Every structure is written in structure tokens, then in C-alpha cells.
Amino acid sequence: MATTSIVGLYALSAGLIPDTGCVTATEDFADAPLPRPSDFVVAGRDVSTTPLVKRAETLVEAGLLPPRIVAAVADRLAATDDEIVGRSCMATADPATAGATSQAELVDRLSGAMASFVARHSLDVFVVIDVASTQPPVVDLPEYHDPDLLLAALTQKNRIVLPASGLTALAAIRTGAAYSCFTPSPTLGLPALRNLADDAGMLYAGQDAKTGQTLLRTVLAPMFASRAMAVQSWSGTNLLGGGDGATLADPVAAASKLASKQRGIRQLLGGAVTAPLHIDYVPDLGETKVAWDYIHATGFLGGQITLQTIWSAPDSALAAPLVLDVARLLAMARVRGAHGVVGPLGFFFKEPWGAATHSLAAQYDTLLRWTKSFSASAGR
Numbered sequence: 292m293a294t295t296s297i298v299g300l301y302a303l304s305a306g307l308i309p310d311t312g313c314v315t316a317t318e319d320f321a322d323a324p325l326p327r328p329s330d331f332v333v334a335g336r337d338v339s340t341t342p343l344v345k346r347a348e349t350l351v352e353a354g355l356l357p358p359r360i361v362a363a364v365a366d367r368l369a370a371t372d373d374e375i376v377g378r379s380c381m382a383t384a385d386p387a388t389a390g391a392t393s394q395a396e397l398v399d400r401l402s403g404a405m406a407s408f409v410a411r412h413s414l415d416v417f418v419v420i421d422v423a424s425t426q427p428p429v430v431d432l433p434e435y436h437d438p439d440l441l442l443a444a445l446t447q448k449n450r451i452v453l454p455a456s457g458l459t460a461l462a463a464i465r466t467g468a469a470y471s472c473f474t475p476s477p478t479l480g481l482p483a484l485r486n487l488a489d490d491a492g493m494l495y496a497g498q499d500a501k502t503g504q505t506l507l508r509t510v511l512a513p514m515f516a517s518r519a520m521a522v523q524s525w526s527g528t529n530l531l532g533g534g535d536g537a538t539l540a541d542p543v544a545a546a547s548k549l550a551s552k553q554r555g556i557r558q559l560l561g562g563a564v565t566a567p568l569h570i571d572y573v574p575d576l577g578e579t580k581v582a583w584d585y586i587h588a589t590g591f592l593g594g595q596i597t598l599q600t601i602w603s604a605p606d607s608a609l610a611a612p613l614v615l616d617v618a619r620l621l622a623m624a625r626v627r628g629a630h631g632v633v634g635p636l637g638f639f640f641k642e643p644w645g646a647a648t649h650s651l652a653a654q655y656d657t658l659l660r661w662t663k664s665f666s667a668s669a670g671r
Contacts, residue, residue: 292422292473294346295607296614297333297371298356301364304329308360312612315619319659322666325619334374334408336401343368353577355605376404394452395445401462416625418618419463419470424534426454426476427543434483441483460484469494469621473610475551475642492630496617497640499551502609503602504529504582505641509651512559515588520596522588524565525556532576535606540572551641555649580606613639623665635661
């Protein structure tokens with residue numbers, strides 16, 4: 292997802308591709324004071340040592356990226372490699388392997404790298420979007436509910452308290468970044484981290500990008516509800532290849548993803564609906580995601596209704612434009628002094644923090660009103 296997003300950003304900046312799939316490029320957002328793709332400078336943190344160009348070339352081989360586009364932006368990808376830091380400093384298996392004795396030291400290193408990047412490029416606003424592989428749910432600890440306990444625990448030698456996603460979020464808080472996480476990994480969902488973010492006035496959006504099966508569900512479920520059709524069951528299957536599929540082949544890692552995907556259906560239809568859902572790793576699918584749903588409902592006079600849907604698409608190509616959309620919207624809001632959770636950005640997420648509904652149509656209306664509020668203030 293990171294590589295696809297960066298390639299897409301550079302291609303848009305150079306006018307090499309149309310802005311298809313970018314919500315903020317549509318006419319509805321034409322008056323919004325959004326930064327342009329060319330206004331962004333990219334850095335990152337990665338545990339992989341594969342250069343961006345090489346990673347992009349593997350996505351060309353998988354049929355995801357056009358070869359001419361990767362060739363055209365290869366120099367910019369190579370330059371971005373110089374801004375990718377901490378390839379091993381976020382290891383969660385053993386902090387000592389990174390030359391650090393505590394997770395507090397790892398956070399200091401990462402926040403220092405972030406602050407250096409901001410200073411070197413004289414940035415007006417700094418946006419951190421976590422697109423790392425999904426991490427398993429955490430076992431609840433007292434430290435996750437008390438910021439002081441959490442910060443103290445992080446200083447303990449060789450103790451693992453937070454997953455890598457939590458360390459990234461804490462470093463972003465310390466650096467004054469706007470923040471979002473595109474997976475269901477434990478981040479600001481942990482109360483202690485959320486409290487630290489709010490106390491620092493952090494601007495942040497929801498979690499776990501809504502790109503395929505869940506996107507379709509948040510359109511169809513309100514239809515059944517508004518037409519008073521009683522949905523008895525909504526069964527789903529996901530077939531995933533690529534790195535995401537390999538990660539979610541682990542049932543422990545998949546648990547957080549499944550929980551995130553199911554919450555929207557239950558909120559839109561009520562808890563009584565039977566909603567089994569599972570994820571299967573199919574390596575030969577490569578970068579393609581296939582999602583199948585079977586819906587059973589009852590209508591007037593007991594009439595039986597069934598609907599089956601099949602969604603097939605390259606997953607990172609669905610998520611990448613949303614990364615750019617969220618970055619543009621967060622940057623716009625942060626420059627203008629906004630802080631706290633941005634409920635209107637729930638339109639993009641399975642976990643729409645600060646939003647009252649999972650309905651895509653209702654979320655879009657809210658997003659437009661929020662965006663237009665900045666357009667109006669910019670005109671005064």
C-alpha cells in the first residue's frame with residue numbers, strides 16, 4: 292500500500308495519470324483549500340530493506356502498476372529511499388536487537404527522526420499515516436488505560452508493552468503530527484494513547500481503510516434497513532493474496548481485521564443478524580482481493596430475498612487514493628488549526644472514530660459539509 296501510494300502521488304504530481312479514484316479530486320471538493328499532490332514530501336519508516344524502486348517493480352510484475360509509470364518516477368522513488376529511516380528500530384520481538392534497551396528509547400528515536408524530517412524540509416504540517424501490516428489484538432493491560440502507567444512501563448528495560456503501531460502513534464503524538472492508521476492494528480484505539488493524543492491536541496481520523504467488501508456493505512445494508520427488509524444473515528468470505536493475505540493467514544492477526552469488518556454490519560442492521568465472516572489466504576491471487584457475500588432477508592408476506600455479491604480488485608490500488616485523500620484533508624484541517632478526532636473522515640474507514648453511523652451515503656454528506664466549512668472560512 293505504501294509503495295502504490297507513493298508511486299501514485301508522484302505520478303499525479305507529474306501529470307502522468309488521471310486522478311480516478313481520488314475523492315478529493317472530484318467536483319464536490321473543487322472549492323476546498325486542499326494541498327496539491329506536488330506539495331507533499333514523503334518520508335517513511337520500514338522494517339524491509341527492499342528499495343522502493345525494486346518493490347515497485349515487483350508490483351509491475353504482479354500487474355498492479357504500469358511499467359511506464361514506475362520508470363517515469365524511478366528517480367523520485369530512489370530519492371525517497373533516503374528519507375526512509377529506522378528500518379530496524381521499531382522491532383517488537385526484542386528491543387535489544389535494535390541497540391535499544393527500552394521501547395521509550397525506540398519512541399525517542401522515531402520522534403527524533405520525524406522532527407528532523409519536518410525541520411529539514413520546513414514543513415507547514417506533518418501527516419503520519421500508518422499502513423504497516425495488520426498486527427494482532429493486544430491482551431488488555433492496566434497500562435493501556437492510564438497514560439502515566441503506560442509511559443512508565445515503556446522505560447522498563449527489555450519489556451514489550453506496545454506493538455509497533457502503538458509506538459508509531461506515540462511518536463506522532465510527540466511530533467505534533469496529524470495521524471491516521473489504515474489497518475486495525477492497536478493504535479489510538481488504546482485508551483491511554485487516545486488520552487495522550489487528546490491532551491496534545493492531536494488531529495486524527497478513523498482506523499482501517501474501507502476499500503472493498505466493507506465499502507459495499509455500508510452501501511447495501513442501509514438499503515435493506517430503509518426499506519424495512521429484515522436481514523436474517525449476512526455471510527462473507529475474503530480471498531486474499533499478496534502480503535496482506537500472508538499476514539492475515541495467521542488467525543491471531545486476522546482477528547482484529549474480522550472484528551473491524553463486522554462492526555459496521557451489526558451497527559447498521561442490529562445485533563440480531565447472523566454475520567459469519569472469514570479470510571482465506573490464496574497465494575496465486577497475488578495483489579488481487581476477492582470478496583463474496585451472501586445475504587438472506589425477509590420481505591412483505593414472508594417473501595424470501597437473497598442477494599449475492601462478488602468484489603474483485605487490486606487491494607492496494609483501492610487503498611492508495613484514500614491514503615492521498617486522507618493526507619490532503621488532514622493537512623488542510625491542521626494548517627487551519629483543527630485538532631481532535633475528525634468524525635467526518637469516518638467516510639474512509641471501517642472504524643469511523645467520532646462518527647455516529649457506518650452508512651456510506653450519510654458519511655459522505657457529513658464529509659462534504661465539514662470540507663465546505665473550510666472553504667467558507669477561507670473565503671472570508
